[in-house]
Amino acid sequence: NAGVMQNPRHLVRRRGQEARLRCSPMKGHSHVYWYRQLPEEGLKFMVYLQKENIIDESGMPKERFSAEFPKEGPSILRIQQVVRGDSAAYFCASSPRQAEAFFGQGTRLTVV
């Protein structure tokens, strides 16, 4: 059973470009969570999704950020018109309902 798969592992974008981060949950997991980790800081919750539904997006910035978890395929975190402050590690976690969350290795986004 493969773990949570995130790609790409590293992503470099110029200011103003779009960043797309992908997350494939563990087999049998229907809950996906996205977190952001700034350098030397803890992880901050961004959004919680189930298949085709956003359950809680209270941690998502109001502009430029969006997330989806379609019926088929990975969950996508999209950041439009990236700025330097978006540079961070973005982690995806998955869980079955009411159980421990397992994290992927993260995508390290660098905005230049």
Add this chain to the structure above:
Amino acid sequence: QQQVKQSPQSLIVQKGGIPIINCAYENTAFDYFPWYQQFPGKGPALLIAIRPDVSEKKEGRFTISFNKSAKQFSLHIMDSQPGDSATYFCAASKKDNAGNMLTFGGGTRLMVKP
């Protein structure tokens, strides 16, 4: 209300020592308290977790102590080894119908010297 405060920020111990990392929370609705271990360049890995109906949980060399009245919990690492050198995060969540959204502490960078 949603904060989890973690201390110390960094910790250095000798091999065989017992590092202790502390966390305090505010939201009394939290009912699940996991600890994660993170190595550089890797994602957090679940280490051990506790619910407020017990005051202590032990798994191998890792022990969580939980004080519900003080809203505090801590991680003890027995017989620490250089391979335990990592960043440790406490977290908390409400395991209600909303799932498992975690509020993390700020992290403790542990170094175990040989």
